[in-house]
Amino acid sequence: MSRQFETIGVVGLGTMGAGIAEVFARNGYSVIGVEQTDEQMERGRANIRHSTDRAVKRGKLSAAEQQATLDRLRLTTQLADLADCDLVVEAVVERLGVKRAIFQRLDEIVRPDAVLATNTSSLSVTEISAATSSPGRVIGLHFFNPAPVQQFVELIHTVVSDPDVIDDVEELARKMGKLPVAVEDRAGFIANALLFGYLNHAVSMYESHYASREDIDVAIRLGCGYPMGPLALLDLIGLDTAYEILDTMYREGRNRLHAPSPLLKQLVTAGLLGRKTGRGFYTYEAADRPIVVDDAETPGLDSAPQFRRQIARVGVVGSGTMATGIVEVFASGGYDVTHVTGSTSLDELADADLVVEAIADELSAKRALVNSLDEICRDGAILATTTTSLPVIELAAATGRPGDVVGMHFFNPAQEVELVEVVATVATGSDVTETVRAVCAAVGKHAVCCADRAGFIVNALLFPYLNDAVRMLEAHYADADEIDTAMKAGCALPMGPFELLDVVGNDVALAIEQRLFQEFREPGLAPAPLLEHLVTAGYLGRKTGRGFRDYSTR
Ligand SMILES: NC(=O)c1ccc[n+]([C@@H]2O[C@H](COP(=O)([O-])OP(=O)(O)OC[C@H]3O[C@@H](n4cnc5c(N)ncnc54)[C@H](O)[C@@H]3O)[C@@H](O)[C@H]2O)c1
Known part of the structure; x- marks a missing residue:
């Protein structure tokens, strides 16, 4: 017969622990939460209250359910108070030594049939379990942030985990409306192993001034439809936790792309851990609050109009879906558009102020085209390429006006996707970049600027x-x-x-x-x-x- 879970212990009430305690309490379980100090305990309580307040405001929880949830919650600073728990979920800092010490003590405190779970994101569950006298009852139960919202949980079994422990916790997770997937014990499991390389890469982009933090985040939200950009997500996760996860993944796989970006370490050392401390990549109105406030890096107002070129007539070259979409975008934005396809002549673009080429992504064809455009178009006209995969500088170098050549990377379908990546080469004039940004805004697009590297943002x-x-x-x-x-x-x-x-x-x-x-x-x-x-x-x-x-x- 499967285990009955009634009382659940949660150790650590930080970003994750508070959410995990809330999940169990909202589902009718008695929860005992343990923190290190009274102050941290009260901070955990305040975060659970704040989170359930929001659920009430959004109509996900009634006021009576909120009160019942809070009533089911008991907070303490003594691990010994977990003696009667049927399951204890540990959610303290991502450090092996700290977690092993806690498991060693829990092993002595709880009943022999109670289950011990770690919410670790990347550490070896096997190594944590080896700190106990009965590693068979130790598993990973990895919730996602924010735990009350994200449905997915990873259930990690080691080579010695008892299969019935996994089965029982899987059933418990399902009862709470979660979607559990059982996996073996490897750094990062499924989701973090895939997520953190991407997050680290975004930090490197920002660190190398490849694009601004705002542009990186907006590009991912608008270009991929993700709910948050990578740097904002890192602030939510906590930069110390992110650093430890990447470091563990790097040590296990030796993949250089997982070596934490130096900037992460610097922010952590400076105590800028993200939302939980009120500042990370962004600055927040207060610790543990989601509202971003302006800081020294917030982009200033747009450059004054006198630093931009006048654009009234736009030419578009190409006959495919992208070219047709771009024509529609400019036409509906009020520009006078000339569309050149195979059957019309480039000469019609002689008086255009901006020409966007959107022919097939083939280097020699694009070079020949911009070379002709350079001869035909008036001085001062901007030449933009929609290339996805070619270096923009290759095309700029094929003209006598490299300063006037810029990338304008639209996404398919151009009429619908709001994002445009504006790619400045080493030669692009800053007035050209500014002009193209302003044109994008005029046609209802959001421009993000980046350097001329493969894949842009x-x-x-x-x-x-x-x-x-x-x-x-x-x-x-x-x-x-x-x-x-x-x-x-x-x-x-x-x-x-x-x-x-x-x-x-x-x-x-x-x-x-x-x-x-x-x-x-x-x-x-x-x-x-x-x-x-x-x-x-x-x-x-x-x-x-x-x-x-x-x-x-x-
Ligand atoms: N942040 C995320 O997005 C996320 C997502 C999934 C899993 N995790 C994992 O969850 C765990 C916790 O991460 P977090 O982001 O909540 O960290 P956090 O820094 O926000 O919170 C950790 C909490 O543990 C408390 N703590 C430390 N030692 C303790 C002890 N001995 N006894 C009781 N409490 C103690 C701290 O006071 C702190 O409040 C980590 O293993 C992390 O990898 C984090």
């Missing part, structure tokens, strides 16, 4: 993550459904990586990944062999009826 952050997901599948750590579920239900992404790859096309993904690998030469960016094999087999995704999944019968 969105693709450079997205495709290495998709590639990591393919590697995880290839290694048989989890199947495509489990991985897709982890990323959707754990990280609130709009699509799982395999759903997305099948929509984007495996051939398109492979080409982008090859380009990223060629430019950065990072072993971790080498396209996964499984992706190459699928492309060779013609399994390109939905467009061929088969990719990671088979659509022929659906």
Whole structure:
């Protein structure tokens, strides 16, 4: 017969522990929360109250349910008060030594049949369990942030975990409306192993002044539909926790892309841990509060109009979906648009103020085109390229006006996606970048600026993550459904990586990944062999009826 869980202990009431205690209490369990000091205990209580207040405001909880939830919660500073618990979930700082010491004590305090779980994000559950006399009852129970909202939980079993412990906790998680997936004990499990490489990469982009924090975050929200940008998410997670997770992942896999960016360490050392301390990548109105306030890095007002060029007439070159979409965007924004396709002459663009080329992404064709445009267009006209994968500087160098050449990377369908990546090369004039930004705003688009590197912002952050997901599948750590579920239900992404790859096309993904690998030469960016094999087999995704999944019968 399966275990009955009535009283649940939660050790540590920080970012995660407070949320985990709330989840159990809201589901009718008696909860005993343990903190180190009275002050931290009261902070945990205030956070649970604040979070349940919000749930009441949003109509997710009635006032009576909130009171009952709070009544089921007992807080203490004594681990010994957990003696009668049926399950204890540990959620203290991500440090192995601290966690092992707590498990050693819990092992002595709780009944022999009680289950001990760690909420660790990346540490070895096996090593934690080895601190107890009965490692069979130790498992990982990894909630996602915020725990009351995210449905997904990872259930981590070690080689010695009792199968019935996993089964019982799985049943408990399901009863609370969570979506549990059982996985083996590896650093980062499913979701963090895929998420943290991406988060670390975003920090490196910001650290190298490749783009501003706001532009990186907006690019991901608008370009990928993610609920939060990576730097805002890191602030929510806590930069100390993120640092420890990356450090553990790096030590286990020796993948340089997981070596924590130096900036993370600096922020942690300075005590800027994110929302919980009121400042991380962004500054917040107070500790533990979500509202961002202006600080020294907040972008100033737009440059004065006299530093921009006048744009009235826009030319668009190309006959594909992208070119047609861009024509519509400018026309509905009130610009006088000339659309040049194969049947019309480039000469019609002689008096255009801005020409956007959107022909096929092939270097020699694009170079020849911008070269002709350079001869035809008036002095001072801006030449923009929509290239996804070519260096913009290659095209600028094919003209006699490299300062006037800029990237304007629209996303498909151009009429709908609000984002445009504005790519400045080493030669692009700042007035040109400013002008293009202002034009984007005038046609209702949100421009983000970045340097001229493979993948710009969105693709450079997205495709290495998709590639990591393919590697995880290839290694048989989890199947495509489990991985897709982890990323959707754990990280609130709009699509799982395999759903997305099948929509984007495996051939398109492979080409982008090859380009990223060629430019950065990072072993971790080498396209996964499984992706190459699928492309060779013609399994390109939905467009061929088969990719990671088979659509022929659906
Ligand atoms: N932050 C996230 O997004 C996230 C998501 C999933 C899992 N996790 C994991 O959850 C755990 C906690 O992370 P967090 O972000 O909540 O950290 P946190 O720093 O916000 O909170 C940790 C809390 O533990 C308390 N604590 C430390 N030692 C203690 C002890 N001996 N006894 C009682 N309390 C103690 C601290 O006072 C603090 O309040 C970590 O293992 C982390 O990897 C974090």
